Amino acid sequence: MxxxxxxxxxxxxxxxxxxxxxxxxxxxxxxxxxxxxxxxxxxxxxxxxxxxxxxxxxxxxxxxxxxxxxxxxxxxxxxxxxxxxxxxxxxxxxxxxxxxxxxxxxxxxxxxxxxxxxxxxxxxxxxxxxxxxxxxxxxxxxxxxxxxxxxxxxxxxxxxxxxxxxxxxxxxxxxxxxxxxxxxxxxxxxxxxxxxxxEHRYLQHVKNSSNREDETLVLDEIAAGFVEQMEPEVLYLMGSGSTVAAIMEALGLNNTLLGVDAVLNGEVIAADCTAQELLALSQGRDVRIVITLIGGQGHIIGRGNQQLSAELLKHVGRENLYLVATRTKLNALEGRPLIIDSGEPQLDHDWSGLIEVHTGYRDAVLYRIAVP
Structure with a gap:
């Protein structure tokens, strides 16, 4: 049957x-x-x-x-x-x-x-x-x-x-x-x-929104490390989430918590951008994309930040992805990999592998991106 x-x-x-x-x-x-x-x-x-x-x-x-x-x-x-x-x-x-x-x-x-x-x-x-x-x-x-x-x-x-x-x-x-x-x-x-x-490899976990410890100091260190390495005339696309919001606070800039803002030379030049706006702003510029992961799930692309389109990702390149997260957030994954769900399977495959995750001031770890 x-x-x-x-x-x-x-x-x-x-x-x-x-x-x-x-x-x-x-x-x-x-x-x-x-x-x-x-x-x-x-x-x-x-x-x-x-x-x-x-x-x-x-x-x-x-x-x-x-x-x-x-x-x-x-x-x-x-x-x-x-x-x-x-x-x-x-x-x-x-x-x-x-x-x-x-x-x-x-x-x-x-x-x-x-x-x-x-x-x-x-x-x-x-x-x-x-x-x-x-x-x-x-x-x-x-x-x-x-x-x-x-x-x-x-x-x-x-x-x-x-x-x-x-x-x-x-x-x-x-x-x-x-x-x-x-x-x-x-x-x-x-x-x-x-x-x-x-089946462990294939099923998503419920988004983890718990805050079991005060990580304010760690977020401050992540922010300080990022601000220190910022370059003039580089366009920074600041993704959603509280970890990226801590960086924006350190810069003294208004932040769209659940959107993507564009920062150039210490100023927000466009806020809560659409996918097309981000792509247009990125033309002819050096660009960095700053994102974090969804706690408990591990998604870094394709959950709540669809403004970061596959076209934009290919234009910017994997080497210009700046990933931030606390070690607590990474440990909560219990070894499960980070996930990119861009809508283009070939891109997801190409971007898999080890990536540097910035977890503090001049502190980073290697963590795996995998395609289920």
Whole structure:
């Protein structure tokens, strides 16, 4: 009997990331993102997740059009259409209806592409009654129900299809208040748990937001070390997160905590930039990208900083990536590698390997970037 894979794609997941909208929940925000030139990426990320399943005994049950039907059929899967979205762009209600249909169809697993908003909609509908797995395609990925990358999601499902032994765990679904998020405030909320196939290499951890010790002194040392080596006429693209914010504070500059700012000769020349703005600012200049990792997960690209596009990364080069993190943050990974999820698998592969992580004043360690 074929493996019955339920598929739900949020076609507009992640739209707001590249144009600095900090999310894409709601039809109006999706329309705004499209008007600003955002390009939908959910289809290509879902395609990457489905590729490891081609040639395996899989039939896909899904919703029509961009919610999964067109892609599954185009890739040659036996495809069963159970319904279609009532609105364009599709809404949270469409996602819930699709999830309910897949639940009633008794699929083996629901594979869905989106962000935390999509996970929340599916959790509200199916709860723990059926295994699910998320393909990361949104701006906000704080929930533990997502694979590390689209390719990792596909490999994990392929293990199930081939009959390999895969554990099942309960993982948390969390989401942020997008309005507060756009104002630089992080307000996460627990919405429930879902049952997720678990394999250590492929499954993301819930974002670690705990602050178990005061690391103010360490952050000051990291900031001092960075400021000391800054050069004139070099454009510094300052990524999101509290570690980078400490550097901006040391420079006496205003900082977009959840965005990317451009600093040149000790001044912010552009704040909360979009992907296109960053690319334009980088032309003809020496550029450094300053980023940190997401605590507990290890992602350095592709989570909350989609403004750092693959095109920009290739233009700037891996050698001009300045990575900062406390040793406590690195130790919390328990040996798991850092992850780049740029949307271009070849770039992710090319940037894997050891990288220098600045952990204090003139103090750095080597840590591994790996492709799951």
């Amino acid at each position: 074929s493996f019955r894979l339920g598929l739900i794609v949020n076609p507009f997941a992640g739209l707001g990331g590249s144009v600095a909208l900090k999310g894409s929940d709601g039809a109006e925000v999706a329309r705004q993102a499209l008007a600003l030139g955002a390009v939908p990426r959910a289809q290509e990320r879902t395609r990457a997740a489905l590729q490891p399943l081609q040639g395996l005994d899989v039939e896909v049950l899904t919703w029509a059009g961009e919610m999964g039907g067109d892609l599954a059929s185009d890739m040659g899967f036996v495809t069963h259409i159970l319904g279609q979205a009532e609105d364009v762009p599709s809404t949270a209600e469409d996602t819930c209806r699709a999830a309910q249909a897949l639940l009633e169809a008794r699929v083996d697993l629901v594979l869905f592409a989106g962000g935390d908003g999509t996970a929340r909609n599916i959790c509200e509908t199916v709860g723990e009654r059926i295994p699910v797995l998320g393909v990361p395609a949104g701006v906000k990925i704080h929930s533990g129900v997502y694979a590390l990358t689209p390719q990792a999601a596909g490999q994990l499902v392929a293990m199930l299809v081939r009959g390999e032994l895969v554990s099942i765990d309960e993982q948390e679904v969390r989401d942020l208040d997008e309005e507060a998020f756009r104002e630089g405030k992080v307000r996460a909320r627990f919405y429930g748990e879902m049952r997720v196939p678990s």
